[in-house]
Amino acid sequence: MEPREKRLRIAVQSKGRLAEASLQLIEQTGLRFRRGKDDLLLRVEDAPIDVLRVRDDDIANFVAKGVCDLGIVGRNALEEARLTDRIDAPDVIAELGFGRCALKIAVPENVEYGGLRDLEGARIASSHPGILRRYLDEKGVRAEIVEMSGSVEVAPRLHIATAICDLVSTGATLDANGLRAVETVLDSEAVLVQGGWPLNDRLLEVRARFLTRVDGVLASRGSKYIMMNAPESALDEIAEILPGAEAPTVVPLAGRPGAVAVHAVCKESVFWETLERLKRAGASSILLVPIEKMMI
Ligand code: PRT
Numbered sequence: 599m600e601p602r603e604k605r606l607r608i609a610v611q612s613k614g615r616l617a618e619a620s621l622q623l624i625e626q627t628g629l630r631f632r633r634g635k636d637d638l639l640l641r642v643e644d645a646p647i648d649v650l651r652v653r654d655d656d657i658a659n660f661v662a663k664g665v666c667d668l669g670i671v672g673r674n675a676l677e678e679a680r681l682t683d684r685i686d687a688p689d690v691i692a693e694l695g696f697g698r699c700a701l702k703i704a705v706p707e708n709v710e711y712g713g714l715r716d717l718e719g720a721r722i723a724s725s726h727p728g729i730l731r732r733y734l735d736e737k738g739v740r741a742e743i744v745e746m747s748g749s750v751e752v753a754p755r756l757h758i759a760t761a762i763c764d765l766v767s768t769g770a771t772l773d774a775n776g777l778r779a780v781e782t783v784l785d786s787e788a789v790l791v792q793g794g795w796p797l798n799d800r801l802l803e804v805r806a807r808f809l810t811r812v813d814g815v816l817a818s819r820g821s822k823y824i825m826m827n828a829p830e831s832a833l834d835e836i837a838e839i840l841p842g843a844e845a846p847t848v849v850p851l852a853g854r855p856g857a858v859a860v861h862a863v864c865k866e867s868v869f870w871e872t873l874e875r876l877k878r879a880g881a882s883s884i885l886l887v888p889i890e891k892m893m894i
């Protein structure tokens with residue numbers, strides 16, 4: 599086995615909501631590894647990188663303590679680890695656009711709620727006591743927090759608490775348990791974090807290359823390439839319609855004076871309505887294609 603400092607370590611969730619999307623992101627940067635279902639450590643084939651698969655609750659700690667160099671974790675778990683384990687939180691270097699959810703306070707549907715003051719003296723069950731405590735302190739609300747690591751939504755029915763504070767994505771769990779969200783404590787999504795531990799020159803380069811590629815993957819995910827033909831006179835109007843496009847490429851069309859081909863990268867969503875507006879402005883043969891890779 600090579601000494602630890604010869605390979606970069608990236609921590610990801612082993613099983614759960616972030617697991618698949620995290621591995622996919624790493625694969626899209628061009629790294630290849632064999633995925634054994636229960637492997638705790640995936641060795642990248644042609645780069646000195648290991649992917650460590652752990653519980654999401656451990657990721658922030660591992661990166662903070664230098665056990666891993668990078669990690670993919672929910673902002674909620676990162677923030678909770680910072681507040682309850684009092685770690686020096688690793689830096690967030692990218693928001694990854696998956697694992698979106700929000701930490702919310704919810705009360706039973708049949709209970710009246712007129713604002714935060716109604717939580718004064720309440721007992722709130724939560725999977726994120728550190729974040730909830732900070733929120734309540736900031737708002738000047740004194741309430742008791744009952745820490746629960748799972749099934750928080752059953753707490754009111756079991757008379758463990760009168761309110762809950764848990765992660766919500768679709769809201770179906772709240773509905774199914776007769777609860778309604780009344781306050782948003784934190785918006786969250788998966789983030790890429792980096793620790794501050796020193797690396798040798800080679801690994802610094804490996805990390806920099808990986809991070810550049812992650813930027814490229816994220817940029818290409820949100821972008822599309824659009825192509826069309828148009829009369830030159832419509833160029834200003836077309837440039838205004840194109841969402842998030844900088845400096846389109848304009849090329850004259852052979853044998854068609856006054857007509858051009860317009861190519862552009864759109865960094866925002868392109869809807870059918872956008873294409874219809876382009877057509878009304880005079881564009882034709884409009885093609886919208888996904889971008890596979892992008893280096894920025
Ligand atoms: O085993 P390990 O400790 O790694 O996994 P875990 O069970 O602690 O975590 P997991 O896989 O449930 O969640 C990992 C991360 O996914 C969280 O830290 C969040 O950053 C993110 N995430 C996104 C969510 C949700 N959406 C989510 N909906 N985490 C949990 N939930 C739960 C929530 O707790 C509630 O029970 O889903 C239920 C609510 O979902 P809806 O869709 O009914 O609103």
Ligand code: ZN
Binds near residue numbers: 654
């Ligand atoms: Zn967990």
